[in-house]
Amino acid sequence: MNLLKLTAGFKATVLGAVLGLLVSLPAWAQANFPNRPIKLVVPFVPGGTLDISARLIAKQLNEVLGQPVVVDNRGGASGMLGVDLVAKSNPDGYTLLLNAATPMVTVVSLQKAPYDVLKDLTAVSQTVTFDYVLAVSAKSGIGSIQELIQTAKKQPGKLNYASAGTGSGQHMFMELARSAAGIQLTHVPYKGNAPAMQALLAGEVDMIFDTSLGILSQASSNRLKPLLTSSPKPLTELPGVPTMESLFPGSSIQGWHGIFAPSGTPKEVVNLLSDAIRKSVQSAELSAKFKEMGLEPSGLNSEKFSEVVRRDYERWGKLIRDNQIKAD
Secondary structure (H helix, E strand, C coil): CHHHHHHHHHHHHHHHHHHHHHHHHHHHHHHCCCCCCEEEEECCCCCCHHHHHHHHHHHHHHHHHCCCEEEEECCCHHHHHHHHHHHCCCCCCCEEEEEEHHHHHCHHHHCCCCCCHHHHEEEEEEEEEECEEEEEECCCCCCCHHHHHHHHHHCCCCCEEEECCCCCHHHHHHHHHHHHHCCCCEEEECCCHHHHHHHHHCCCCCEEEEEHHHHHHHHCCCCEEEEEECCCCCCCCCCCCCEHHHHCCCCCCCEEEEEEEECCCCHHHHHHHHHHHHHHHCCHHHHHHHHHCCCEEEEECHHHHHHHHHHHHHHHHHHHHHCCCCCC
16 A cells, blocks of 8 residues: 555656656746757848848847858748748747838738738847938929929829839838828839839839938939938938928838747747847947948837837728728
8 A cells, every 4th residue: 555655656756747847848948049040031032132131130140149040031922921931930939030111011901911910920129220212313303392292283193103013112102102292193013123213214204212222322323313201300311301201290101121030939039039139230240231231220129119010010001991002
């Protein structure tokens, strides 16, 4: 009888120890994070600004975290394939996503997505911000945003603008400005940034609302005339060019890149990654490289970045619904 009691007690002790070990494994894994390579998914093909940014961040994160960060390009379906891959990955912090604002939060309002941006992903950190600038061809004869608005009101729909496609940054920022100004413009989508800019320079279209870097490179040679910026404050590179905020209060908005993890990733891991990303993007070396690319280092933490994502998701979604914008 005593032997049976002893055996039962031993089994209970062993079972308790095993269960305790299993329960403590996630905590142990978090405490030792990261202990293997991290994959950073870019939902577009190599070569673009987002891809270049990802490779710079990966290199710096490697030094900060002490583990390799490998960029994995998963292009397709307007970026949705890569986002879906991360959304359905194991939420352990070893599979991350780097995406830009408009493809992240506008595509899901234009097309049915297999994931929910706000529920299936956790915003870890905003890496950079950037501004958009409305510009016309220097040959257009339009000298100011006020003149452009007056012309558009006299001849609704006659003036047109180029974009890299429906839902692209150029399209969304122009629609926001157009809506705020109460004017009608005709959208001419092209297959990419380069063809859209070439169309403007060739005089095929009247205007474009492109990133500040894209506009400044042409404005410096007097081929384009900047008329308006999306930034909340005037850009030092464009003195005298008004902001959307100054003309239409509450309308300013910036583009951004940011890193996401699958929903359910432990908070401790998210916070560790967020801090490492902030240190990386704000490092002297990376800050200088970003500024050369027309990007402003950010490093917003998970909580603040989540607020930005939710605000932009709602704002762009409303713009798309109100203007009945449909995917091509």
